[in-house]
Amino acid sequence: MSNVFAGQVLTLAQRSVVRTVRQPANIVFPLVFPLLLLAVNAGGLDAATRLPGFPTNSFVAFALAIPFIQGALFATMNAGTDLARDIQTGFLNRLALTPMRGIALLTGQLGGIVAMGVIQSLVYLGVGLAVGVRLESGPAGALVLIVLAVLISIGFGALGAFAALRTGSGEAVQSLFPVFFVFLFLSSMAMPRNLIEIDWFRAVATANPVSYLIEAIRSLIIVGWDEEALALGFGFAFAITVVAVALASMALRTRLARS
Amino acid sequence: MTDRHGIEAQGLVRVFKKGPRAVDGIDLRVEPGEIYGFLGPNGAGKSTTVLMLVTLLPPTEGSARVAGYDVVSEGPHVRASIGAALQEAALDPLLTGREHLRLQTTMHGMSAADRKQRSGELLERVGLTQAADRKVRTYSGGMKRRLDLALALVHSPSILFLDEPTTGLDIQSRLALWAEVERLARDEGVTVFLTTQYLEEADALADRVGIIDHGKIVAEGSPADLKAQVGRPTVEVVPADREERDRAAAILARFGEPCGSAAEGVAVRLRSGEADLAEIVRALDAENLKVEHLQLHQPSLDDVFLAKTGRSLEGAGDEEEVTPAAELALDRA
Numbered sequence: 001m002s003n004v005f006a007g008q009v010l011t012l013a014q015r016s017v018v019r020t021v022r023q024p025a026n027i028v029f030p031l032v033f034p035l036l037l038l039a040v041n042a043g044g045l046d047a048a049t050r051l052p053g054f055p056t057n058s059f060v061a062f063a064l065a066i067p068f069i070q071g072a073l074f075a076t077m078n079a080g081t082d083l084a085r086d087i088q089t090g091f092l093n094r095l096a097l098t099p100m101r102g103i104a105l106l107t108g109q110l111g112g113i114v115a116m117g118v119i120q121s122l123v124y125l126g127v128g129l130a131v132g133v134r135l136e137s138g139p140a141g142a143l144v145l146i147v148l149a150v151l152i153s154i155g156f157g158a159l160g161a162f163a164a165l166r167t168g169s170g171e172a173v174q175s176l177f178p179v180f181f182v183f184l185f186l187s188s189m190a191m192p193r194n195l196i197e198i199d200w201f202r203a204v205a206t207a208n209p210v211s212y213l214i215e216a217i218r219s220l221i222i223v224g225w226d227e228e229a230l231a232l233g234f235g236f237a238f239a240i241t242v243v244a245v246a247l248a249s250m251a252l253r254t255r256l257a258r259s
Numbered sequence: 260m261t262d263r264h265g266i267e268a269q270g271l272v273r274v275f276k277k278g279p280r281a282v283d284g285i286d287l288r289v290e291p292g293e294i295y296g297f298l299g300p301n302g303a304g305k306s307t308t309v310l311m312l313v314t315l316l317p318p319t320e321g322s323a324r325v326a327g328y329d330v331v332s333e334g335p336h337v338r339a340s341i342g343a344a345l346q347e348a349a350l351d352p353l354l355t356g357r358e359h360l361r362l363q364t365t366m367h368g369m370s371a372a373d374r375k376q377r378s379g380e381l382l383e384r385v386g387l388t389q390a391a392d393r394k395v396r397t398y399s400g401g402m403k404r405r406l407d408l409a410l411a412l413v414h415s416p417s418i419l420f421l422d423e424p425t426t427g428l429d430i431q432s433r434l435a436l437w438a439e440v441e442r443l444a445r446d447e448g449v450t451v452f453l454t455t456q457y458l459e460e461a462d463a464l465a466d467r468v469g470i471i472d473h474g475k476i477v478a479e480g481s482p483a484d485l486k487a488q489v490g491r492p493t494v495e496v497v498p499a500d501r502e503e504r505d506r507a508a509a510i511l512a513r514f515g516e517p518c519g520s521a522a523e524g525v526a527v528r529l530r531s532g533e534a535d536l537a538e539i540v541r542a543l544d545a546e547n548l549k550v551e552h553l554q555l556h557q558p559s560l561d562d563v564f565l566a567k568t569g570r571s572l573e574g575a576g577d578e579e580e581v582t583p584a585a586e587l588a589l590d591r592a
Contacts, residue, residue, distance in 0.1 A: 007368075011362055015354065018354065019351065023353065091349045094363075097314075097338050098338070099335065099367060
């Protein structure tokens with residue numbers, strides 16, 4: 001990677017982070033809302049831990065995986081909206097008139113998402129540990145958890161970037177948010193799949209990739225090193241990221257259709 | 260081959276998806292170091308032409324060379340030679356002026372030392388040194404436009420495209436920007452392609468003007484030549500006593516043929532040009548006719564537009580205005 005390209009990526013990533021930091025709502029909601037939801041769920045669904053076969057006696061530990069996914073959704077929607085704004089205001093045209101390579105823009109944008117993903121993961125993990133959750137996989141598991149959470153953020157972020165680049169509309173990006181949330185609610189978010197009694201719900205949750213992302217994070221918290229869960233979680237996260245980055249790259253090529 | 264600093268276009272056409280023929284066969288030649296004013300109402304095709312010349316939009320038909328490079332096959336060379344401040348300053352309200360310059364200089368691959376030096380120079384030149392570390396959302400319209408200009412100049416381009424650079428600015432900001440554009444052309448030999456819907460801007464700044472309407476150039480030449488094509492100046496006189504309107508008309512008739520005027524006055528198109536003005540004043544005085552108002556009207560570019568299109572430029576842009584960013588967004592969605 002040349003110095004010029006590296007400098008471009010770094011500067012664009014810095015811009016992405018700076019822009020997020022200067023919009024407090026873009027930091028506060030991705031951090032606070034998932035934690036509030038965790039508190040509500042942990043309080044209301046604690047009795048679920050008494051179900052035969054429930055994998056832990058702490059619902060907080062069970063549900064701590066959810067904020068990592070929700071946080072990634074929030075942050076990536078915000079990043080996608082910011083990119084759409086760049087298109088609408090002509091800022092992307094300004095960049096297109098420089099020798100910047102399109103891949104630098106996408107990498108820089110995703111670099112900002114990585115930075116936000118690391119910060120969010122550290123906060124969620126810190127809050128979990130502070131309320132008594134014990135990470136069964138230990139310090140190395142914490143590191144793997146953060147890597148997986150960041151990979152998920154990149155995948156979702158690239159989907160947000162794809163929507164922004166394809167439509168050029170912040171509203172279109174925002175409209176993805178409920179769709180992602182439907183995927184989240186139709187997953188094993190609130191109950192292990194083997195304990196879901198409604199057949200269609202269990203089938204949907206089994207077919208839903210988000211279930212495997214959550215279960216991989218959850219396994220590191222409440223199980224330890226579950227190779228199958230981690231392989232499925234990383235596999236789906238990687239697949240989502242590859243597909244999303246490919247789609248975003250194609251959309252960027254069309255958007256930056258300078259001669 | 261076009262000179263390294265010039266612009267040349269032949270039969271340039273752009274048709275948008277499900278849209279109109281925004282640019283309809285434009286031929287252009289802009290000489291090195293020239294300020295070329297591209298004048299027309301909203302929706303005339305000015306911004307679309309600029310987007311094609313700066314390589315952001317491929318022409319549907321025709322060809323164009325900018326700085327000697329083909330805009331379709333040699334885009335990177337074109338972009339390296341030009342600076343552009345497109346319609347509506349495309350700035351990030353959350354970044355400071357200095358951060359914008361840092362971003363732009365980095366994208367142009369400058370070294371850290373060059374970035375710092377060039378940013379400082381440009382901030383000084385556009386009078387934003389004091390405001391450099393303020394977020395752009397606190398800038399006035401004029402400050403944004405000046406920053407926009409500075410960003411277009413970071414890599415010292417030989418050709419500068421300015422798309423309606425003073426739209427919405429107060430007169431003071433407008434004059435400051437005109438002065439900087441003139442300085443760039445005069446002192447640095449930068450070729451300037453400037454679109455505007457302001458007659459006075461084209462008149463004051465441009466060496467040559469192209470008037471565009473409905474995607475076609477309807478007139479081209481220096482402002483003086485264009486106005487001369489339309490006709491001679493007129494003189495309008497309003498007598499102090501409105502009952503003496505006929506007597507005023509008889510005196511003025513010695514100097515030219517009658518033409519339209521305000522209801523209470525009379526006007527003639529001068530036979531010998533503005534040199535007759537002193538004679539008219541003497542004749543009115545000799546006839547002891549008291550005058551409330553006397554005015555010499557030089558033909559304006561609006562008269563040129565009127566003569567060529569049958570409409571006045573003021574208010575001619577009844578089409579819904581589409582910004583360049585919106586045009587691209589529509590085209591690529």
